[in-house]
Amino acid sequence: MEYARSVQSPNAYWGEQAKRLHWIKPFYSVKNVSFDPENVSIRWFEDGYLNVCENCVDRHLANNADKTAIIWEPDSIGAPRLISYRELHDEVCRLASGMKALGVRKGDRVAIYLPMIPEAIFSMLACARIGAIHSVVFGGFSPEALAGRIEDCGAKLVITADEGLRGGRCIPLKHNVDAALAHPGISTVSHVIVMRHTHGEIQWNDQRDVDYQALTRSASPDCAAEPMNAEDPLFILYTSGSTGKPKGVLHSSGGYLVYAAYSHERVFDYQPGDVYWCTADVGWITGHSYVVYGPLANGATTLMCEGLPNYPDETRLGEIIDTHNVSTLYTAPTAIRAFMAKGDAPFRDSRRSTLKIIATAGEPINPAAWNWYHDVVGRGQAQVIDTWWQTETGGVMITPLPGVDRHKPGAATQPFFGVCPQLVDNEGHEIEGPGEGNLVITDSWPGQMRTLWGDHERFVQTYFSAFPGKYCSGDGARRDEQGDYWITGRVDDVINVAGHRLGTAEIESALVAHGKVAEAAVVGCPHDLKGQGIYIYVTLNQGFLPSPEIHEELRQWVRKEIGPVASPDWIQFARDLPKTRSGKIMRRILRKIAANEFDQLGDVSTLADPAVVPQLVDARVNRA
Numbered sequence: 001m002e003y004a005r006s007v008q009s010p011n012a013y014w015g016e017q018a019k020r021l022h023w024i025k026p027f028y029s030v031k032n033v034s035f036d037p038e039n040v041s042i043r044w045f046e047d048g049y050l051n052v053c054e055n056c057v058d059r060h061l062a063n064n065a066d067k068t069a070i071i072w073e074p075d076s077i078g079a080p081r082l083i084s085y086r087e088l089h090d091e092v093c094r095l096a097s098g099m100k101a102l103g104v105r106k107g108d109r110v111a112i113y114l115p116m117i118p119e120a121i122f123s124m125l126a127c128a129r130i131g132a133i134h135s136v137v138f139g140g141f142s143p144e145a146l147a148g149r150i151e152d153c154g155a156k157l158v159i160t161a162d163e164g165l166r167g168g169r170c171i172p173l174k175h176n177v178d179a180a181l182a183h184p185g186i187s188t189v190s191h192v193i194v195m196r197h198t199h200g201e202i203q204w205n206d207q208r209d210v211d212y213q214a215l216t217r218s219a220s221p222d223c224a225a226e227p228m229n230a231e232d233p234l235f236i237l238y239t240s241g242s243t244g245k246p247k248g249v250l251h252s253s254g255g256y257l258v259y260a261a262y263s264h265e266r267v268f269d270y271q272p273g274d275v276y277w278c279t280a281d282v283g284w285i286t287g288h289s290y291v292v293y294g295p296l297a298n299g300a301t302t303l304m305c306e307g308l309p310n311y312p313d314e315t316r317l318g319e320i321i322d323t324h325n326v327s328t329l330y331t332a333p334t335a336i337r338a339f340m341a342k343g344d345a346p347f348r349d350s351r352r353s354t355l356k357i358i359a360t361a362g363e364p365i366n367p368a369a370w371n372w373y374h375d376v377v378g379r380g381q382a383q384v385i386d387t388w389w390q391t392e393t394g395g396v397m398i399t400p401l402p403g404v405d406r407h408k409p410g411a412a413t414q415p416f417f418g419v420c421p422q423l424v425d426n427e428g429h430e431i432e433g434p435g436e437g438n439l440v441i442t443d444s445w446p447g448q449m450r451t452l453w454g455d456h457e458r459f460v461q462t463y464f465s466a467f468p469g470k471y472c473s474g475d476g477a478r479r480d481e482q483g484d485y486w487i488t489g490r491v492d493d494v495i496n497v498a499g500h501r502l503g504t505a506e507i508e509s510a511l512v513a514h515g516k517v518a519e520a521a522v523v524g525c526p527h528d529l530k531g532q533g534i535y536i537y538v539t540l541n542q543g544f545l546p547s548p549e550i551h552e553e554l555r556q557w558v559r560k561e562i563g564p565v566a567s568p569d570w571i572q573f574a575r576d577l578p579k580t581r582s583g584k585i586m587r588r589i590l591r592k593i594a595a596n597e598f599d600q601l602g603d604v605s606t607l608a609d610p611a612v613v614p615q616l617v618d619a620r621v622n623r624a
């Protein structure tokens with residue numbers, strides 16, 4: 001069996017799969033890994049050299065130069081832009097030359113804060129071409145969040161656009177960059193490349209700002225691809241953890257690309273000629289691996305949509321599928337639920353007969369949404385593929401495989417090739433057979449993150465200390481009688497809002513930075529559309545009384561500090577929060593109250609003041 005071979009002989013298996021790429025200098029060593037907490041070290045193909053951009057672009061020129069690499073659908077209905085591999089090569093090389101002229105060198109960090117336009121892909125690939133490490137920041141993050149990421153990685157260059165467009169709304173990206181760079185503590189950025197996209201009005205700083213089109217028009221279309229060691233970093237992508245500031249997840253060049261490309265082919269049954277559409281924003285890992293790197297490494301046609309697939313209305317999704325003969329659709333359960341809420345009617349005008357695979361990722365999919373996706377979007381004919389993975393894993397980890405039909409709405413089912421999942425109890429003992437526990441991975445796979453940027457100690461602490469010798473995913477899972485995995489969600493203080501990962505600690509620290517807030521506790525709460533919503537408990541400083549004005553002020557404050565992605569759904573003012581005698585906030589109780597499950601609060605006798613609980617229940621703001 002192929003799976004057994006992949007986990008029993010990882011060297012032979014992955015050595016074989018890595019041949020799909022072009023190596024400038026071949027590797028002899030495949031896997032060199034230690035999960036020992038004293039010395040965590042993850043290396044794949046470590047003596048090989050390659051260039052990721054060359055693999056995603058140049059390699060396809062010989063036979064497929066005129067093939068469409070990118071189909072771009074604008075926010076409002078209008079002419080799509082088609083970009084061939086030849087054009088992609090030209091665009092990427094010009095930008096790479098321009099970046100070099102601005103002094104960007106191998107190993108430098110480049111922050112990319114762009115909307116979903118082809119220039120975002122050009123920018124990522126141009127970085128890869130010259131060996132610069134990109135860090136894409138989602139356009140829904142605020143100037144403060146952007147500043148934190150730029151500062152942490154010490155970016156030399158920022159690439160942005162005047163404005164982004166999403167569902168008809170303008171996002172002032174350049175303005176946000178200006179605000180971010182005004183932060184004290186940011187001293188590394190020498191230039192900002194600005195793509196004129198909407199032609200909206202922006203401030204211009206002659207010393208620092210560079211016009212994207214002017215730069216690339218005058219730059220050389222020849223730019224040699226830098227030979228990179230397989231273990232040289234390709235990108236940093238910040239993600240929320242259960243504590244502290246966002247973590248800079250670092251991915252490699254060789255192992256990451258092998259895994260992204262191979263998983264793209266197997267999970268989505270990619271065949272030459274397929275048109276592949278992943279709706280994720282390139283600001284998230286799904287966009288990195290399955291809008292950009294996986295599909296382009298396979299020479300696929302990748303469809304990129306600037307805005308929302310339900311804008312101007314719900315018929316847009318089917319229209320795009322029919323127009324471009326899309327064979328694979330990859331989206332998030334939150335999007336499926338939003339469509340489902342509007343009913344089947346918008347799907348009567350499209351055929352969607354080319355769809356073979358309809359996949360999801362990002363959060364658990366509820367069976368009702370799974371069935372609707374299968375019956376309506378997929379017309380009962382396309383296979384639903386529910387993929388579990390994380391920013392840290394680089395690619396899909398647990399998934400049904402096409403053709404292996406398992407009609408199990410809500411189950412991610414089986415490990416992908418080379419992936420060794422295990423369930424352990426809180427003491428770290430393995431749970432065998434059917435059962436539920438913490439989901440860990442016992443051995444490495446090529447797409448695994450290598451470290452946290454600038455903080456290897458935190459990397460080891462976060463992922464390898466809870467269950468020594470095993471990668472701790474932070475998710476819980478159940479395994480059924482057939483050995484299929486059902487992801488139950490985060491077991492830590494991370495919440496998943498509309499498929500976006502947010503740390504409750506981050507939101508809490510934003511709140512307590514507000515002058516009127518004494519204390520704050522943030523929990524996730526079931527939300528019909530978003531999966532989880534953000535429920536906030538705040539106590540105000542002396543002299544301030546709860547009011548609709550303060551409510552709105554705090555909502556706007558969180559949006560400003562973190563970004564619209566972290567928009568609070570419920571805010572409850574509280575006189576006091578439930579705490580243990582040592583002063584720890586009991587979030588377990590707050591989660592139950594928020595979810596209207598106050599009959600299941602469990603033992604509250606260990607609280608310093610149990611009387612706060614009935615007060616909180618009385619004043620709850622999410623009444624069922």
Ligand code: 6R9
Binds near residue numbers: 364389412474
């Ligand atoms: C790819 C991505 C990771 C977290 C992960 C888990 C949740 C992702 C899921 C899923 C249930 C699935 N998650 N896929 N939960 N079923 N198919 O989303 O990465 O943004 O890092 O989020 O998302 O909780 O730990 P990321």
